[in-house]
Amino acid sequence: MNPVYFETHFRTSAPAPDWPPEFVIVTAYATTGERWTSAENEAADRRLTAELRQLRVWTARITGYSPRTGHAEPGWAADIPFDAACDLGLRYQQDAIFHVCGDALSVSHCDHRRRLVALGPYRERLRDL
Numbered sequence: 001m002n003p004v005y006f007e008t009h010f011r012t013s014a015p016a017p018d019w020p021p022e023f024v025i026v027t028a029y030a031t032t033g034e035r036w037t038s039a040e041n042e043a044a045d046r047r048l049t050a051e052l053r054q055l056r057v058w059t060a061r062i063t064g065y066s067p068r069t070g071h072a073e074p075g076w077a078a079d080i081p082f083d084a085a086c087d088l089g090l091r092y093q094q095d096a097i098f099h100v101c102g103d104a105l106s107v108s109h110c111d112h113r114r115r116l117v118a119l120g121p122y123r124e125r126l127r128d129l
Contacts, residue, residue: 001117005096005107009067009125012077014060019077024085025062025098027075034093045074048092052078064098086110 010025028044030036036044052059058079065072078085082099089097089110099106099116103123106116119125 029073
């Protein structure tokens with residue numbers, strides 16, 4: 001698993017107490033190690049946004065970022081089951097998704113290697129805007 005996932009932090013403007021007890025974090029931007037144009041990233045994000053709206057599930061905008069490099073990309077926190085989130089990630093060419101249960105943050109590959117790898121407390125990596 002790419003080591004950058006183990007250092008990822010998150011920013012959001014949505015108040016954390018309003019969030020469900022379990023959710024996933026998905027993005028549609030270029031997966032780690034790939035380069036897409038801004039237009040390609042934004043188009044993929046619009047498609048993901050539309051797909052999540054069609055599911056009629058709770059969502060909140062969230063940005064994952066590296067405190068070391070400053071790289072950041074917007075994504076979505078969504079109240080969808082883990083396997084459905086991995087399948088969604090695959091459709092958007094993602095290597096991995098994040099999963100939050102209570103205050104436990106995990107990461108998982110989206111493909112056949114899917115399994116939750118614990119990263120520690122979620123709230124320690126969350127910054128409000």
